[in-house]
């Protein structure tokens with residue numbers, strides 16, 4: 001087991017990497033505890049949960065709503081939870097986000113323990129304190145930033161995930177290495193498949209190093225003013241691709257990273273070799289490095305989504321670029337420049 005400690009304005013968090021879910025009792029102490037989980041995770045892993053009441057939520061983005069939060073508040077009240085209680089969120093990013101939102105708002109905030117059960121949730125969603133629900137068709141429109149007390153990453157729980165879900169989560173790990181940790185990037189080049197097979201020593205090392213980067217960035221810039229924007233590497237274009245082509249998040253981010261790498265190369269920030277290494281690692285994970293199919297229609301839709309990006313300012317957008325392998329910088333990029341590289345990636 002490896003341990004990290006994140007200290008930010010909205011709280012301090014212990015992140016336990018490779019800790020079995022069975023030890024959760026130690027961290028909840030004598031407080032009244034309630035589990036929030038989704039129905040799939042409960043079915044697969046419920047026998048390992050501590051013996052406390054469970055509130056089950058649905059799956060899919062349609063379950064990440066204020067109605068779900070309201071259902072949770074009512075059940076917590078019925079169970080008599082007061083301000084000294086602790087919510088335990090067990091599940092993927094969705095359950096973590098909803099549990100985090102409920103914990104931040106019920107009685108103005110109760111303690112939160114997260115047990116992420118997808119690779120994306122271990123690498124990203126459970127780390128950094130962001131939570132929220134969707135509203136009126138907007139993702140994460142309502143939410144807060146508040147650190148959980150404890151995050152327990154038990155990689156045994158991830159063994160029930162389909163391979164594509166693991167690969168998709170690894171896009172975030174590759175991203176993190178690419179923007180901030182050249183040593184981790186090299187380690188991934190050599191050990192990616194063992195990590196994806198969840199080999200204990202390898203996955204613990206990789207996730208420790210990857211989470212350490214995110215935690216470090218969050219400590220410096222919790223509310224995403226500048227430093228935290230680097231974590232959006234691959235996401236500006238990735239989100240447009242995810243929304244229009246319906247790819248998994250990590251698959252879309254993988255293509256988005258190749259677009260950002262292409263722009264970085266054109267600006268002299270990355271070499272051809274850097275881009276080739278990134279592409280090779282993405283492909284090794286079984287993720288796409290190029291847009292699937294050649295349909296001009298798809299490209300048009302992506303460009304359209306990009307031009308409607310809410311972070312756009314005039315004809316430009318602030319975007320995370322790579323600055324060689326292991327470093328990043330945020331620069332203003334013209335939408336036309338992004339479109340040019342997208343054309344090349346078709």
Ligand SMILES: NC(=O)c1ccc[n+]([C@@H]2O[C@H](COP(=O)([O-])OP(=O)(O)OC[C@H]3O[C@@H](n4cnc5c(N)ncnc54)[C@H](O)[C@@H]3O)[C@@H](O)[C@H]2O)c1
Nearest residue numbers: 040059092093094095117118120124125130157158160161
């Ligand atoms: N708060 C943040 O900083 C942050 C960052 C990234 C993403 N997110 C959020 O995370 C969500 C996506 O998370 P996700 O990709 O983990 O998806 P998810 O939580 O929707 O889980 C995907 C599917 O996997 C199932 N599942 C979960 N754990 C499993 C396991 N161990 N074995 C088998 N199946 C399992 C779930 O039931 C679900 O059907 C989005 O809502 C996104 O907004 C939040």
Ligand SMILES: [Zn+2]
Nearest residue numbers: 124172249253
């Ligand atoms: Zn992401």
